[in-house]
Each structure stands twice: as structure tokens, then as C-alpha cells.
Amino acid sequence: MNRSVKTFLFAFASILVVSCGGDDKSTATDSNRSVQYFPNMYESVGYETYQEGEVFPGNVEAQLPVEGTVSRGWMPYDYEDTNEGYASAKANLKNPLPYTEANLTNGEALFGIYCAICHGKKGDGQGALVKSEKILGVPSYDARDISQGSIYHVMYYGINYMGSYAAQTSIEERWQIAHHVDALTRDLKGQARQEFIPEVSNKDEKAMMDVHHVEEAHSVDDHATENEPTTDGH
Amino acid sequence: MINRKLHFSAWQFMLAFVFVTLCSISVYGQDATTSDGEPAAPVEATSGGDAALGEALFKANCASCHKLYKKAVGPALFQVSQRHDREWLYSWIKNSAALIATGDAEAVAIYNEYNQSNMNAFPQLSNTDIDNIIAYTDTEKPVAASTTVDKSSSSVPSDSSVSNNIILGALAVVLLLLVVLLIVVNKTLKRFAEANGIQTEFEKEERTPIWKAFVQNQFLVLVTSVFLLLASAYFAYGALMSVGVDQGYAPVQPIHYSHRIHAGSNQIDCKYCHSSARESKHSGIPSLNVCMNCHKSIGEVADATYQEGIDEYGIDYNKEIQKLYAATGWDSDEQKFVGEESPVRWVRIHNLPDLAYFNHAQHVTAGKIACQTCHGPVEEMEVMYQYSPLTMGWCINCHRETNVDLQGNGYYEQIHKELSEARGGRQLTIADLGGLECGKCHY
Numbered sequence: 001m002n003r004s005v006k007t008f009l010f011a012f013a014s015i016l017v018v019s020c021g022g023d024d025k026s027t028a029t030d031s032n033r034s035v036q037y038f039p040n041m042y043e044s045v046g047y048e049t050y051q052e053g054e055v056f057p058g059n060v061e062a063q064l065p066v067e068g069t070v071s072r073g074w075m076p077y078d079y080e081d082t083n084e085g086y087a088s089a090k091a092n093l094k095n096p097l098p099y100t101e102a103n104l105t106n107g108e109a110l111f112g113i114y115c116a117i118c119h120g121k122k123g124d125g126q127g128a129l130v131k132s133e134k135i136l137g138v139p140s141y142d143a144r145d146i147s148q149g150s151i152y153h154v155m156y157y158g159i160n161y162m163g164s165y166a167a168q169t170s171i172e173e174r175w176q177i178a179h180h181v182d183a184l185t186r187d188l189k190g191q192a193r194q195e196f197i198p199e200v201s202n203k204d205e206k207a208m209m210d211v212h213h214v215e216e217a218h219s220v221d222d223h224a225t226e227n228e229p230t231t232d233g234h
Numbered sequence: 235m236i237n238r239k240l241h242f243s244a245w246q247f248m249l250a251f252v253f254v255t256l257c258s259i260s261v262y263g264q265d266a267t268t269s270d271g272e273p274a275a276p277v278e279a280t281s282g283g284d285a286a287l288g289e290a291l292f293k294a295n296c297a298s299c300h301k302l303y304k305k306a307v308g309p310a311l312f313q314v315s316q317r318h319d320r321e322w323l324y325s326w327i328k329n330s331a332a333l334i335a336t337g338d339a340e341a342v343a344i345y346n347e348y349n350q351s352n353m354n355a356f357p358q359l360s361n362t363d364i365d366n367i368i369a370y371t372d373t374e375k376p377v378a379a380s381t382t383v384d385k386s387s388s389s390v391p392s393d394s395s396v397s398n399n400i401i402l403g404a405l406a407v408v409l410l411l412l413v414v415l416l417i418v419v420n421k422t423l424k425r426f427a428e429a430n431g432i433q434t435e436f437e438k439e440e441r442t443p444i445w446k447a448f449v450q451n452q453f454l455v456l457v458t459s460v461f462l463l464l465a466s467a468y469f470a471y472g473a474l475m476s477v478g479v480d481q482g483y484a485p486v487q488p489i490h491y492s493h494r495i496h497a498g499s500n501q502i503d504c505k506y507c508h509s510s511a512r513e514s515k516h517s518g519i520p521s522l523n524v525c526m527n528c529h530k531s532i533g534e535v536a537d538a539t540y541q542e543g544i545d546e547y548g549i550d551y552n553k554e555i556q557k558l559y560a561a562t563g564w565d566s567d568e569q570k571f572v573g574e575e576s577p578v579r580w581v582r583i584h585n586l587p588d589l590a591y592f593n594h595a596q597h598v599t600a601g602k603i604a605c606q607t608c609h610g611p612v613e614e615m616e617v618m619y620q621y622s623p624l625t626m627g628w629c630i631n632c633h634r635e636t637n638v639d640l641q642g643n644g645y646y647e648q649i650h651k652e653l654s655e656a657r658g659g660r661q662l663t664i665a666d667l668g669g670l671e672c673g674k675c676h677y
Contacts, residue, residue: 008413031485036478041587049516050582060577062521083352113503128501134532137298144354160299160307160351163527168509 075171081157086150093149095182097175098197107180110173114165115181123184135161141181142188151178283362283369291367295356302371305569306531308348311371320368327364329355478587484619485581489561490554491618495539498613504605511594511605519580522562529558533566547616583620590626591675601664602639607632633669637661 036042044051052059065071079085079093097103112121118138120126125138155174158164169177183193292300292311299307315323318340326333326341330353333341359367448454496502505511507525510518535543535551543551559566563573586592597603606612610621622628640650640662653662668674 008416012409030482033480033483034476034478041589042478042585044588050519050580052579058577083350113505113509117500117502117506129528132500133293134500134536135528136293137296139295139298139354143358158527161531163523163530165527167521167523168506170513 073170077156079153079156086153086159089153090147090150093147093152095148095152095175095178097172097179099179099194100198101196103176104179104183104196106173107176107178110169110177111180111184114168115177118162123181123188140188141185146181146185148178148182151181283365283367285366285369285373287363288366288368288370291359291363292370295359296367299353302373304533305567307351307569308353309344314371315368323368324361324364326353327359328357331355479623479625480583480585480620481623482619483583484617485583487581487618488578489557490549490551492543492549492551493612493615493618495535495551504612505598508605511598513595513599515593515595517594517598522558522578525558526562526564529555530564530569533559583618584624586624589676591677603636629675630670633664636664638664638667 047053047061049061051061053061056063065074070076079089111119116127118125118127118129118135119141120130120138123141125140125143127135127138129135130138152174154162155165155169155177157166165174186193296311300309300311302310302312304310318326322333322338322340330341330345332355334345496507497504507520508517509520509524510516533552533555534540535555540551543549558564560573561576561578563571563575565572597608598605608622612618612621638646638650638661640646646667649667650662653666657666663669
């Protein structure tokens, strides 16, 4: 008897142990880090990207530029986020980048990343999110009266449910996308695309951008920086 | 007699087993039927016009700014025909700006109420089109359908956990019963044996205890110690090699963000959110304004997605979106950023020690390496985890084996020309470009 009870207990215990483990969905993942040997090199002394730090407001290291300063590569944009600003940008703002093959190729790639998910690869408003009815009512480019200036303005500030893309793209990249949108609009309307301007060297292109910024800059007043869309929510 | 008793218990056991299996099958069957959910009730038109045609027009033209039952960029359009005159609606939809310009009091009031945002003119819509749209906007919210879905969804997890508990409890009871039965049977058998004068305890032979026999057998001792040493060396090696390697690390994040939904079924490009991977050392955790690009208008997931989240992962996706709204201070009823912002404390997964330098732009933009090469099938990950070991051996291996994609890659044009002359035109690996130099990553 003693023996059979023992056997039974052992069997019961082993069943218990086996039944505790085993989740049919579990991959080999763990919510804890493994042991680190001398972790000093993992927990940096200097501030790392996205680190928490007491010297920052709210302990957040990712901060906006201090008011009145300009971060590298960023230029103030002097059209306001109003109906008047939109109309003015649409009429006056011109694409400073030449219509070259390189600019258009880059614009197409960027369009594929940021825009095509809603606007569709052809700009007909039939992106993947629209087809799955997650985002609705995205217009086709030929159904709207748009200019390169208004395209840039909308990318910068967003319009209605479209958000601002100023945080994800640079000035140059937005203008490259504007070129591509312009080309798509011409395709949709059945018009011929623009002729490519022969490639200019990087230096000349930089110079053209600079000229544009000088033009832009002289009309910028102090409050222009306030119009920059922030990168953390608004 | 003894035989009968034994038979009896075995028969009882069978009965209990069958009962339990039947129970579990029926319970699981129930689960399957409840989780299917009910299809939404058909939408019916209440007034003239074709609501089905109107729905298509609404989705194509109006839905970018209007929702039916909720304020969006523009007002909620449910029963808009009861708030405004039909003729007024025609002229407003066809050209709202012109109507405002005439100084129409109703038009100006709406224009000002919604922050003077211009509604696009829709001259292409005919009066019949607009009638159809209005017929669609007059349809009642399918209340019954949505509440049943909600109900079943909220009750399913508790149901399944309850039924699981019931099954486990029943099993425990059955096991206990069996134990008691065994003891009782054993006792009765013994009593019978004693009554009939049968000797139950067999005489014990004189045997050496097993451990003594083991110690006396030197060969066995040797084999066992060798085995133990090897086993401990194996485990010690494994433990030491995993020091500082976080492969499979999947922390719980403050907001349950599903890469499976966003990068998988929605096909959003990795670089849409991780935009700085194109041009920076870091791939960048998207700031919340990037989330709000879409989630301003997506405040709730589709019913099927919601159900999937509850059933498969135990996650209420809608609550997770609400966490995003709380962090950005977005008021979805007012469609405005009103509240306090609070940063989200994402838990970092991939972390290289300071002694190693890694640059995303170098790999993503110059090298044209797909994100999945290192990060694995992210588009299938419900919970993000570290796919690669991120050890030096792993880096070096890839640098040795990966051929540089030189085709149409201006970055390598010059290097390629020089190196292919030196190496007789064979394919170049990163190692040929100096990818094994210590100073490339350690400096």
C-alpha cells in the first residue's frame, strides 16, 4: 500500500509540474533582461538619446529647440497656418529645387513611405488604409486645385485630418515630394510631365536652396518660430 | 468478490473520464460559437434617396472630415437633414464659401463654430447625389448590433476563464475521488485477506540498499561523475554565453502597440514612424504627433480587430488608443488638444554597450539593408522583441557574408571601381570595405 500511494503521489506531482508550464502562444521571449557583466557600458554616463535626466523639464531628454533658436538644417517657414496663409502659399510659394531625375526619384521613394499609405501610389486616393476603410475620404489629386506651394504648405502644417509631416521630413525632402505629387497630378489629369532639367552639381543645388532661404528669411519676424508644429503632440 | 470490486472502480473511472471529456468538449464548443460574434444589422434608409449609393459617396467625399455620430473636423452628420433646410444643404455642399460670402446667418454661424475651416466645394455632386448622401446620414446607428458585439466580447474572456476553472475543478475532484477510492479498495482488500487468513506482507529478503551497491560499483560512479561534470559544464557555458545577450527580450510597454497590425495588416512602411533611421544614428521612437497623424481620426479599432485582440492577446485595443489620447491631451469629443501632455515611458529593447558604435543610416540608407534583416519579422510581432543576439560575432558574420549591393548605389561607385580592379571583379563583401576593422565600430 505504502508503495502504491507513493507512486501515485509522484505521478500526481509530476503531472502538476508539467501542467504548470506550456502556453501554446509563447515564443521564446522574456520580459526581463539577461544578466549583464559590468553594466556600466550599457548604462551610459553621458546622456543617450531618449534617456531620462533630471536636468530636463519633465525628465524628458527629447526636447524642442529653445525658443528663439533654430536647430541645424531647419529654416523658418513664413506662411501662417490659416486660410490666408494657405492661399498665399498656394499663389506665391515656388519649388526651389530643379525638376531633375534625382530629385524626382527621391521624391517618389519618400512619397512611397509617407504619403502612398493613404493617397495611393498613383495619388488617386486609393492607398492601403483607404482600401481597408481605416481612413476614408482621401481625395484624388486631380479632384483638387493644388499648386506646389499649397502641397508644401499642407505637408508642413497638415490639413483637416491629415497631420503635419514637418517632423518626419526635411525642407529638401518635402520639396522633392512636392515634385513627385506634381508629376502624379499631371499623370492623373492626362497631361504631359515636365521636362527634366539636366542634372546640376550638388553645389549649385545648395546655392539654389540658400537663395530661397534668404528670400524667405528677410520677411520672417520674431513670431515665426511659434508657428512651427511641435513634435510631441500638437 | 475482489474482482467485482476492482471492476467497479475501473468502470467508475471510465464514467468520470467520459463525463469530463464531454464537459470540456461542450464548453469549448460554446466558446467557438460565442467568439464568432453576430454580423452587424443591415442598415436601412429612413427617407427618400438610396442609402447604399449615399454610403459610397459619403465615404469617398465626406468621410475625410465628417463622421456620422461624432464630431470630427466638421459636425456629425447624423440627421443633418432635420437641422437644415434641404435647399440650403444643396447650396452649402456645392459651394459653402459662396454661401458664407452671401452673409447667410446659418452658414456664417457654422463657419465660425468650426474654427473657420473651409469646407471643400463639391460642384460635381448632383441634387440626387446629395439626396442619397442625406439618406445615408439619416440611418440610425446600428445600436443593437454594436452592443451585442460589445457584450459578447466583454463576456467571452470571463466565460472562457470560468469554464477553464470549472474543468480544472472537476478534474481535481475526480482525482481526489480516485485517491479515496484507491485507499478504500486497498483497505477492503486487506481486510478480506486478513479475514481469509491470506498472508499479505511478503517476507523481505535481505538486500543491500541500492545506494550502497552504487557506491561499491566504481565504474558506475565514474560514469555518473563524468556525466554530471559534462552536464554542469554545458549549463554553465550556456549561462555564461547568455550574459549580456538579450535575444528574445520582450518587455511590457506602457502602451500596447501592435507591430502586427500597423506594419503587417496596414502595410505602413517602417520608416513612416521610424523616420530618422534614414538619416541618423538612431532609428528613432516616433513622437506622438506621428501616431496622431492617423489616430486623430481612428479612435476605435474595427469590431473584428477588437475581438481578435480580446480573444488572442487579452488586449483591449480601444483602451490602448485612449492611453495615447491621454498622453497627447487629445479630446476626441471636442477634436482638440486640450489636456496636459505626459511623456510615454517606452521601454528600450535594443541596447548596445557604449563600446560599440552602430549607425542606422549607414545600414538603411547607404547599405540598403532591409529592417527585417536584423529586427526579424516585425510585421508579425504582436509584442516587439529582440530578434537578433546583437553580439559581435553576429555583426562580424554578417559583414563577412553579405555582398555589398553596388548596383545603382552612388555611395559605393568610387570604392567599387578601385576595389574591383584590385580583386579581379568578384563580388565585394563588407569585410572587403573594411568592415572587420576594429576601429570601424570600437573607438
